[in-house]
Amino acid sequence: MRRLIQRYVRIETIAVLVAAWLAGALGLGLATGAGAVPTAGLMALGPLLGGLLLLVRHHLDLASRIDNLDRDSKRTLDTVQRSEPTSRRRSGRRSGSWRRCRT
Numbered sequence: 001m002r003r004l005i006q007r008y009v010r011i012e013t014i015a016v017l018v019a020a021w022l023a024g025a026l027g028l029g030l031a032t033g034a035g036a037v038p039t040a041g042l043m044a045l046g047p048l049l050g051g052l053l054l055l056v057r058h059h060l061d062l063a064s065r066i067d068n069l070d071r072d073s074k075r076t077l078d079t080v081q082r083s084e085p086t087s088r089r090r091s092g093r094r095s096g097s098w099r100r101c102r103t
Contacts, residue, residue: 009057014050021046 022043029039 005053005057005060009053011054014054018046018050021049 025039025042025046028034029036029042
């Protein structure tokens with residue numbers, strides 16, 4: 001579903017769909033002789049639904065970025081944990097460099 005939304009929900013696609021919705025709602029309202037309020041209500045649904053689709057796409061993009069950051073941070077943490085024991089074995093004791101930086 002995420003790939004489907006990311007493939008077809010683009011700003012250009014939404015703009016075309018909203019314009020078609022507005023034209024269709026106006027044409028339907030004029031053809032049926034409906035009043036101004038129902039026609040305006042139907043026309044307001046187009047931009048509202050278009051904005052909702054763009055919001056869903058934006059949230060999916062953010063979720064994929066967060067997932068990438070999580071994966072990168074886990075990879076970095078694993079690398080640090082693997083390299084830390086070897087550096088301690090080489091020096092024979094813990095480094096006290098943080099004490100020198102504080103003073």
